[in-house]
Amino acid sequence: MPKLVTVFREGYSLANLRQDAISGMTVAVVALPLSMALAIASGATPDKGLVTAIIAGFFISALGGSRFQIGGPTGAFVVVVFNVIAQYGYDGLILATLMAGIMLIIAGLARFGTWIKYIPEPVVTGFTSGIAVIIFTSQIKDLFGLKMAEMPAEFIAKIEALWQARATLDPVNLVIALGALAVIIIARRTAPKLPSFLIAVALASLVVAIGNLPIDTIGSRFGGISADIGLPALPDVSMARIMQLMPSAFTIAFLAGIESLLSAMVADGMTGRRHRSNCELVAQGVANLASGLFGGLPATGAIARTATNIRSGAKSPVSGMLHAVFLLIFMLLLAPLANYIPLAALAAVLMVVAWNMSEMDRFARLLRGPLGDRLVLIVTFGLTVMVDLTVAIQAGVVLAAILFMHRMSESVTIAQTPAGNGNGNSNGTSGGKPSPKNRPSGSAPLIRQDQPDGLPDNPIIRDGIPDNLEIYRLSGPLFFGVANRLTDVIDSVAGYPRDFILCMDDVPMIDASGASRIEHFITTCQRHGTRLFLVGLQSQPQKVLTGMGILDRNALHVETDITTALQKITPTA
Incomplete structure (x- = not known):
């Protein structure tokens, strides 16, 4: 049409x-x-x-x-x-x-x-x-x-x-x-x-x-x-x-x-x-x-x-x-x-x-x-x-394409799964980290989590997320094949929230295209007055984003875990 x-x-x-x-x-x-x-x-x-x-x-x-x-x-x-x-x-x-x-x-x-x-x-x-x-x-x-x-x-x-x-x-x-x-x-x-x-x-x-x-x-x-x-x-x-x-x-x-x-x-x-x-x-x-x-x-x-x-x-x-x-x-x-x-x-x-x-x-x-x-x-x-x-x-x-395949082969390791998560004794996980419990296998790299799984037990999120806060989780490598999907995240939200938490602890690798999408996402949030929190950056994504000067943006808050981010949001949420 x-x-x-x-x-x-x-x-x-x-x-x-x-x-x-x-x-x-x-x-x-x-x-x-x-x-x-x-x-x-x-x-x-x-x-x-x-x-x-x-x-x-x-x-x-x-x-x-x-x-x-x-x-x-x-x-x-x-x-x-x-x-x-x-x-x-x-x-x-x-x-x-x-x-x-x-x-x-x-x-x-x-x-x-x-x-x-x-x-x-x-x-x-x-x-x-x-x-x-x-x-x-x-x-x-x-x-x-x-x-x-x-x-x-x-x-x-x-x-x-x-x-x-x-x-x-x-x-x-x-x-x-x-x-x-x-x-x-x-x-x-x-x-x-x-x-x-x-x-x-x-x-x-x-x-x-x-x-x-x-x-x-x-x-x-x-x-x-x-x-x-x-x-x-x-x-x-x-x-x-x-x-x-x-x-x-x-x-x-x-x-x-x-x-x-x-x-x-x-x-x-x-x-x-x-x-x-x-x-x-x-x-x-x-x-x-x-x-x-x-x-x-x-x-x-x-x-x-x-x-x-x-x-x-x-x-x-x-x-x-x-x-x-x-x-x-x-x-x-x-x-x-x-x-x-x-x-x-x-x-x-x-x-x-x-x-x-x-x-x-x-x-x-x-x-x-x-x-x-x-x-x-x-x-x-x-x-x-x-x-x-x-x-x-x-x-x-x-x-x-060859470079991507090489990166994918290095981002997957064989690690023993901790007991009690119901996933068996061993599992291939990204970056050597166990997947969050109850995560559906084969799920898309970009998953919206209204009640995020695998996050620390916290009364704020256990009682529900405030209307002016959105929490999303990126799972899997953020490369050129999926980088543009990140642009759709903010557009899928009804209105623009005051605070936005993007959990990246399950992102083992990011390339230049993915970094550019992150930068575009930061700009979009800034334009609409939304505070953006990047949570749980692994070493490779943090190194790339730092090297390209993206983490220096004033509108961005980088936190080690979601609990810290929620504590900064709670007084105004």
């Missing part, structure tokens, strides 16, 4: 339409220069980026499972699209996009949307940061105005070619690029609500037009932008062609699915809403089919534009649909003015996009995580930059 249908069933007012129109216009202003810049970086013409944002953006919002998702071309596709066009031509890219759309629809109907939890955070961060490095280096040529006959696709060869062309640096081009970059940075720091990308591109275009500066523009390199979207058309299709493009189509579908669901999760975190992951995948599939039929690029949910949409006060998916309509109006009316846009200014825009994609803070935080997660992060990052994105994702996921 698309969220648009839900919104209309709930009731949609004129005031909501007015607010959606304002936010849609705001996002369209941000997306206008970004769509053209991403298309150019992908090896396509700027109008292809606009067509993608218009066609795919409309369907992603109209049919998607998120109220606030904004779709269009993104930086994640730049490397893939560039390589597909270089190897198979633009017609090959269209076919690969159509195939990816079909894959996404099948994935959504098969309810694979919840499988995103099986992609570890080091893999996602590794290939995202790697893509950022590739985008950054691909813009050095236009940033400095270097004269090069051809830009190699391989990273090392590209760096060598750029160095060899250093003597052709154009000072005028560099000044325009640095000026646009300065405008973006200053505008974001002093007036973050203003469309910094559009302001920088507009000012740079004005300077180039008035000064008649001899640097590359959209008009000089591409002959301008067509104001005609055109009619749907199919590319040449054959079984041999389909098999040839299957790996590229799978990569496009994988990236579209991952980034769209990550963007929807970010939107959920900002608004407190819940997206429908399988519905979102179906919408992404339809959007990519439509974009391919109109000659556009692959599309997915754009995190930055989605966040802009939310901050602008969007109320429903209508905002995203109107963003596509406004872009269409811009394309029809302002296409002639695009001839004056300098490629140096668009290079500055993409430099900022690459920096934002790099996620330096998250990358640095993961480097402080367990050794295995660091290895997965570095391998995925290195293979993305040096080899190929598909290989990087495959290697990262396989390495993470």
Whole structure:
């Protein structure tokens, strides 16, 4: 069920339409220069980026499972699209996009949307940061105005070619690029609500037009932008062609699915809403089919534009649909003015996009995580930059799976069960600790305990838990496969309690993804004024959480046992 249908069933007012129109216009202003810049970086013409944002953006919002998702071309596709066009031509890219759309629809109907939890955070961060490095280096040529006959696709060869062309640096081009970059940075720091990308591109275009500066523009390199979207058309299709493009189509579908669901999760975190992951995948599939039929690029949910949409006060998916309509109006009316846009200014825009994609803070935080997660992060990052994105994702996921199996084998030991618990003489327990009595065998890793078993005999909990206190127990390793379930804990509670005890004495192991979920859980509790108590941390989880700086949060109380936590809560409970 698309969220648009839900919104209309709930009731949609004129005031909501007015607010959606304002936010849609705001996002369209941000997306206008970004769509053209991403298309150019992908090896396509700027109008292809606009067509993608218009066609795919409309369907992603109209049919998607998120109220606030904004779709269009993104930086994640730049490397893939560039390589597909270089190897198979633009017609090959269209076919690969159509195939990816079909894959996404099948994935959504098969309810694979919840499988995103099986992609570890080091893999996602590794290939995202790697893509950022590739985008950054691909813009050095236009940033400095270097004269090069051809830009190699391989990273090392590209760096060598750029160095060899250093003597052709154009000072005028560099000044325009640095000026646009300065405008973006200053505008974001002093007036973050203003469309910094559009302001920088507009000012740079004005300077180039008035000064008649001899640097590359959209008009000089591409002959301008067509104001005609055109009619749907199919590319040449054959079984041999389909098999040839299957790996590229799978990569496009994988990236579209991952980034769209990550963007929807970010939107959920900002608004407190819940997206429908399988519905979102179906919408992404339809959007990519439509974009391919109109000659556009692959599309997915754009995190930055989605966040802009939310901050602008969007109320429903209508905002995203109107963003596509406004872009269409811009394309029809302002296409002639695009001839004056300098490629140096668009290079500055993409430099900022690459920096934002790099996620330096998250990358640095993961480097402080367990050794295995660091290895997965570095391998995925290195293979993305040096080899190929598909290989990087495959290697990262396989390495993470092997690492997980290794961790699971070390977290299980054989220990003698104390007499009198009714479980026999010996039992395999996590971390060498006996399981709490009466714990159901085979229970899920995340268990709500209204009357927690295995806790010290205490009159406070024997008489019942106060209404303003919730107690949950985590049982089992908190790794990337179950980490996202922790986010659902606070949402399952009727209202937000004043105090929340999370018992972790049965959690023998935690990885970087689990630690990130704990951090997100702390932030959620803090936002709603809930005091969070982590109780009974074992040595490995405590070491990881301490190393990543998560236990330093002011809103968090760490206690050795539940009795101590309850004693601190009781006077105010």
